[in-house]
Amino acid sequence: MLMIRLQRVGRKHEPTFRLVLTDSKNGPKSGKYIEVLGSYDPRKDNKVEQFKIEKIKYWISKGAQLSGTVHNFLVTRKVIEGKKINVLPKKRPIVKEAVAA
Numbered sequence: 001m002l003m004i005r006l007q008r009v010g011r012k013h014e015p016t017f018r019l020v021l022t023d024s025k026n027g028p029k030s031g032k033y034i035e036v037l038g039s040y041d042p043r044k045d046n047k048v049e050q051f052k053i054e055k056i057k058y059w060i061s062k063g064a065q066l067s068g069t070v071h072n073f074l075v076t077r078k079v080i081e082g083k084k085i086n087v088l089p090k091k092r093p094i095v096k097e098a099v100a101a
Helices: 055-059 068-076
Strands: 002-009 016-021 035-041 046-053
Touching: 002 055, 002 068, 035 055
Parallel strands: none
Antiparallel strands: 002 016, 016 035, 035 046
């Protein structure tokens, strides 16, 4: 299955991200991708982002899935319609270990 996700590039403590189309079986750090669909630099004051919107819509129409973060990102920029997805991990209650008696 094809997936559109962010791939971190850049030096230590200086993150920049590529928006890439990749196979979902490839890990985000593997470096293997089919096509670069844009870039995002969160460290700049104006949050430099350059997306190929037509290509993103094309691949979504062909069945590519979006990662949760990319989905929220595109909803915020009004590239796609919909509600944001909660991508934070679920909180689990603290379970005390059973005391062996």
